[in-house]
Amino acid sequence: MAELSLIEALRAGIDESMAADERVFVFGEDVGKRGGVFRVTEGLQAKYGPWRVIDSPLAEGVIVGACTGAAMSGMRPIAEIQFADFIWPAMNQIVSETARIAYRSNGDWNVPLVIRAPYGGGIHGALYHSQSVEAFFAHVPGLKVVVPATPYDVKGLIKSAIADPDPVMFFEHKKTYRLIKGEVPDGDYSVPIGKADIKREGDDLTVITYGLMLHYALEAAEQLAQTDGLNIEVLDLRTVRPLDTEMIFNSVRKTGKVLIVHEDNLTGGIGGELAALIAEHAFEYLDGPIMRLAGPDVPAMPFAATLEEAFMPSPERIAAKIRELAAY
Amino acid sequence: MALEFKMPKLGESVTEGTIGRWLKQPGEELEQYEPMLEVTTDKVDTEVSAPINGTLLEILVPEGETVAVGTVIARLADSDEVASTGASNGATPAASAAPAQGGPANKAPISPAVARLAAEHAIDLRQVPGTGAGGRISKKDIEAFVAARKAGQASSAQPAAATTSPDATPDSTLATAATREVEAELHQALQSGPEALAQADAAAAMKQPQPASGDTFSTAQPKAPAAATLGPDDELVPLSPMRRAIADHMVRSKRTAPHVTTVMEADLSRVVAHRERHKGDFERQGVKLTFTPYFVQAVVAGLQAVPIVNASFGDDGIVMHQRLNIGVAVAIPDGLIVPVIKDADEKSLLGLARAVNDLAERARSRRLQADDTQGGTFTITNHGVSGSLFAMPIINQPQSAILGVGAMQKRVVVVSENGLDALAIRPMCYLSLTFDHRLIDGATADSFLGQVKRTLEQFQ
Numbered sequence: 142m143a144e145l146s147l148i149e150a151l152r153a154g155i156d157e158s159m160a161a162d163e164r165v166f167v168f169g170e171d172v173g174k175r176g177g178v179f180r181v182t183e184g185l186q187a188k189y190g191p192w193r194v195i196d197s198p199l200a201e202g203v204i205v206g207a208c209t210g211a212a213m214s215g216m217r218p219i220a221e222i223q224f225a226d227f228i229w230p231a232m233n234q235i236v237s238e239t240a241r242i243a244y245r246s247n248g249d250w251n252v253p254l255v256i257r258a259p260y261g262g263g264i265h266g267a268l269y270h271s272q273s274v275e276a277f278f279a280h281v282p283g284l285k286v287v288v289p290a291t292p293y294d295v296k297g298l299i300k301s302a303i304a305d306p307d308p309v310m311f312f313e314h315k316k317t318y319r320l321i322k323g324e325v326p327d328g329d330y331s332v333p334i335g336k337a338d339i340k341r342e343g344d345d346l347t348v349i350t351y352g353l354m355l356h357y358a359l360e361a362a363e364q365l366a367q368t369d370g371l372n373i374e375v376l377d378l379r380t381v382r383p384l385d386t387e388m389i390f391n392s393v394r395k396t397g398k399v400l401i402v403h404e405d406n407l408t409g410g411i412g413g414e415l416a417a418l419i420a421e422h423a424f425e426y427l428d429g430p431i432m433r434l435a436g437p438d439v440p441a442m443p444f445a446a447t448l449e450e451a452f453m454p455s456p457e458r459i460a461a462k463i464r465e466l467a468a469y
Numbered sequence: 470m471a472l473e474f475k476m477p478k479l480g481e482s483v484t485e486g487t488i489g490r491w492l493k494q495p496g497e498e499l500e501q502y503e504p505m506l507e508v509t510t511d512k513v514d515t516e517v518s519a520p521i522n523g524t525l526l527e528i529l530v531p532e533g534e535t536v537a538v539g540t541v542i543a544r545l546a547d548s549d550e551v552a553s554t555g556a557s558n559g560a561t562p563a564a565s566a567a568p569a570q571g572g573p574a575n576k577a578p579i580s581p582a583v584a585r586l587a588a589e590h591a592i593d594l595r596q597v598p599g600t601g602a603g604g605r606i607s608k609k610d611i612e613a614f615v616a617a618r619k620a621g622q623a624s625s626a627q628p629a630a631a632t633t634s635p636d637a638t639p640d641s642t643l644a645t646a647a648t649r650e651v652e653a654e655l656h657q658a659l660q661s662g663p664e665a666l667a668q669a670d671a672a673a674a675m676k677q678p679q680p681a682s683g684d685t686f687s688t689a690q691p692k693a694p695a696a697a698t699l700g701p702d703d704e705l706v707p708l709s710p711m712r713r714a715i716a717d718h719m720v721r722s723k724r725t726a727p728h729v730t731t732v733m734e735a736d737l738s739r740v741v742a743h744r745e746r747h748k749g750d751f752e753r754q755g756v757k758l759t760f761t762p763y764f765v766q767a768v769v770a771g772l773q774a775v776p777i778v779n780a781s782f783g784d785d786g787i788v789m790h791q792r793l794n795i796g797v798a799v800a801i802p803d804g805l806i807v808p809v810i811k812d813a814d815e816k817s818l819l820g821l822a823r824a825v826n827d828l829a830e831r832a833r834s835r836r837l838q839a840d841d842t843q844g845g846t847f848t849i850t851n852h853g854v855s856g857s858l859f860a861m862p863i864i865n866q867p868q869s870a871i872l873g874v875g876a877m878q879k880r881v882v883v884v885s886e887n888g889l890d891a892l893a894i895r896p897m898c899y900l901s902l903t904f905d906h907r908l909i910d911g912a913t914a915d916s917f918l919g920q921v922k923r924t925l926e927q928f929q
Contacts, residue, residue: 428608
């Protein structure tokens with residue numbers, strides 16, 4: 142057991158998977174010699190050679206398309222998109238091909254591909270380096286969408302994603318890379334895809350969140366426990382498709398009040414889907430309106446620090462929203 | 470434009486009130502500070518005055534209904550507005566104009582969770598105080614209500630005592646100190662109509678969930694174990710809130726605690742002499758000296774000697790009360806009430822007399838605050854005032870004992886002095902102590918009562 146940053150845990154997970162399975166390789170921009178712009182794959186090319194950690198051209202469509210073909214041919218590729226913001230040229234491959242191969246071939250073919258991408262703001266990255274893109278992919282049947290938030294979960298989930306027989310979108314919040322540290326067991330373990338996790342137990346209200354917002358929600362919950370005596374449950378989705386409806390409904394049945402927090406903008410976000418599911422399946426347990434706190438519906442993350450701050454849900458804003466709902 | 474008039478907060482720990490009586494009807498003119506309605510909280514009735522000169526437009530909560538503090542109970546119009554219709558003077562516009570005769574008092578929305586819990590536990594939501602936004606009943610409120618009801622069924626009930634006389638003087642008779650929850654249940658019994666009036670045990674009936682009715686607010690009604698049969702020549706007198714509270718408290722106390730009564734006789738010669746010597750002094754200080762303060766002081770001495778009598782029984786253990794708060798039952802025209810003298814051990818005879826005077830006077834004039842009747846740890850009921858020699862009072866739950874004081878009579882008794890027996894005429898009275906045998910045994914009870922008797926007989 143060692144305390145690792147999220148990026149170290151992610152690297153350890155990829156490293157162990159590559160050591161254990163020769164079919165696993167990494168394909169992406171600057172992933173080889175440079176070790177990736179965030180250094181996720183640092184040292185891996187030196188360790189496994191240039192044919193298992195491959196620098197790609199600046200063409201995301203190629204990265205995903207080539208990896209999809211490799212996966213269909215029996216490999217276990219990890220495609221790295223340098224920033225989630227750059228994923229759009231690969232959109233046609235991902236949605237029209239990668240996600241549908243198994244369906245189209247009636248299960249004769251499958252695509253065991255992991256598409257990794259750093260997402261999210263709060264790092265002064267502005268329009269092209271701050272987007273949250275998970276909701277676009279969560280809309281697509283045939284894809285699994287994972288958004289881990291802790292070192293333990295990121296290592297366990299990358300292993301599950303690599304082992305998964307179907308395509309997995311794997312989004313890492315870039316602000317958590319070095320900010321978030323935690324205990325990570327040495328050696329092999331995995332965290333199942335599609336399972337949420339109660340990161341903090343409580344009975345007054347459930348905050349459902351994922352990614353960086355998990356940490357902000359936990360901070361808000363701790364603060365409110367001190368100042369307001371509120372006992373907030375914080376549910377980390379970890380996977381936004383498929384959603385762990387059992388754990389979500391159980392938590393709602395316990396607390397009766399739900400606040401959904403995500404950094405992605407409000408309209409059409411994961412929160413809307415969660416709210417609909419809860420209203421449909423746990424209606425009789427609701428003791429207040431299902432509330433959402435999300436990024437605003439503006440075209441992109443602004444560059445000015447003040448405006449970026451205004452965009453990002455913060456622990457203070459989460460706490461204020463919790464207070465509002467708790468008092469209902 | 471109309472002013473919303475809300476249920477006022479009538480005491481520190483008070484969260485709801487029952488409309489006792491509307492003294493003004495819709496359309497009637499109001500004069501500022503003139504009594505507009507009577508509100509009952511626990512056992513205290515209070516008159517609430519009109520806040521303005523104007524008109525009572527509409528009553529939103531009918532008599533007998535209990536609502537949370539802050540609930541809008543009426544709409545008023547300012548006299549200026551009545552004169553010049555529509556003139557705005559900054560008054561709060563009424564949020565809702567719907568009259569609510571017999572309808573739900575709490576206008577805040579009922580969440581699905583609350584509706585489900587109300588159905589599952591057969592709760593009339595009108596009885597549940599709401600702490601959510603705008604007085605909304607939250608899931609926690611209803612869970613607390615259910616928990617309180619369960620706790621009430623398990624270990625607490627209410628008051629006590631034996632005989633009562635409507636004409637009895639201030640410090641007489643019986644005991645009561647309703648918990649809000651008990652009253653809520655009683656209240657529900659009334660809501661459910663005549664068939665419930667005869668039910669001996671509202672609490673037990675509450676355990677029987679009934680099919681939900683169409684009204685969201687009364688998703689279930691208690692099942693009446695026995696209906697009051699009304700013959701052609703009979704008249705049904707509706708139960709007053711206090712009558713219902715007393716009835717339920719008596720039944721619950723009897724069911725909760727195994728009652729045992731022990732009786733001793735006290736020679737009050739010294740007390741009578743002391744009172745004769747001092748009542749003039751007291752009167753010059755504006756205090757009427759009755760016998761009650763002497764009994765309170767004797768009880769304090771007894772409780773200090775035998776502290777277990779100043780305790781409450783609970784399943785987790787015996788709660789030893791550190792404060793000596795002595796309740797004194799007071800008969801009032803349609804029932805009785807038990808105001809509490811707080812920290813009686815810290816008061817002199819003068820202080821006790823003053824407290825007894827004050828509480829009895831305010832009880833009879835219905836000016837007690839809700840807090841005046843709460844926190845009692847022992848109760849005295851002076852049934853002798855109406856001529857009773859001795860009685861077996863019912864314990865005022867959750868206390869562990871109650872002292873009944875019989876009528877003082879001059880009797881011929883044998884007195885022994887220096888080995889010689891002689892007949893003497895002495896003012897005697899019977900002291901009957903009813904105690905909860907779960908936590909007090911006979912010898913302990915007699916030790917307490919003996920101390921009370923000695924304190925009275927040796928009064929200096």
